[in-house]
Amino acid sequence: MSETAGTEKLRPGWKPGQSGNPNGRPKGSRNRVTLVALAAMEDGADAIAKRVVEMAKGGDISAARLVIERLVPVAKERPIFLSLPDIGSAEGIARAQAAILQAVAAGDILPGEAATLAGIVEACRKAMETQELEQRISALEGKK
Known part of the structure; x- marks a missing residue:
């Protein structure tokens, strides 16, 4: 006698390889x-x-x-109060990165916090660069 014949008698409508509870355990339920x-x-x-x-x-x-x-749980992050120059130009971005470096050197912010700030400034630089490239491409296409 095959294995499927025995299981069909025990659980009608059930097929081998098919879950008895296709939706699974409800989310948030506990053991x-x-x-x-x-x-x-x-x-x-x-x-x-x-x-x-x-x-x-x-x-x-x-x-x-x-x-x-x-x-008093350990704080994962803390607010940082650091005055940065306007980052609307390449010179401003360079000054902002320098200000972040100086804040780390002075002990005002932690290196991990500086890395996060520098990443934000870098993302702004990339966005500005992308915008500038788009304008240049549009100008070149307009000349054709």
Whole structure:
């Protein structure tokens, strides 16, 4: 007897290689084990949080670090206040890049922040260059 004959009896309408749930698991649904663990944690969450805070107040550095990390998460980015010259010309772009470099050298901004700013200035330069090339091509085509 073939394998397909046995499965047809068990699940009518089901074909080998076809999913029993073609849409898959609903987005955001959780595993039963996860739900049980979350329910168990909810019951004691207040008591655990209070105990950790008490330990932190008592001088436990690990508990203090845990409390601080939850209260004040590490900032991924910060606002940068840096005055840049007008970047409407090639000279302005060069001055803006120099200002970014000087801000890093002075310690006003971090190197990663400078790289992001320099990338933005470079994108503006490329856009300006593309616009200029388009104008030149249009002028050349107009002469024909």
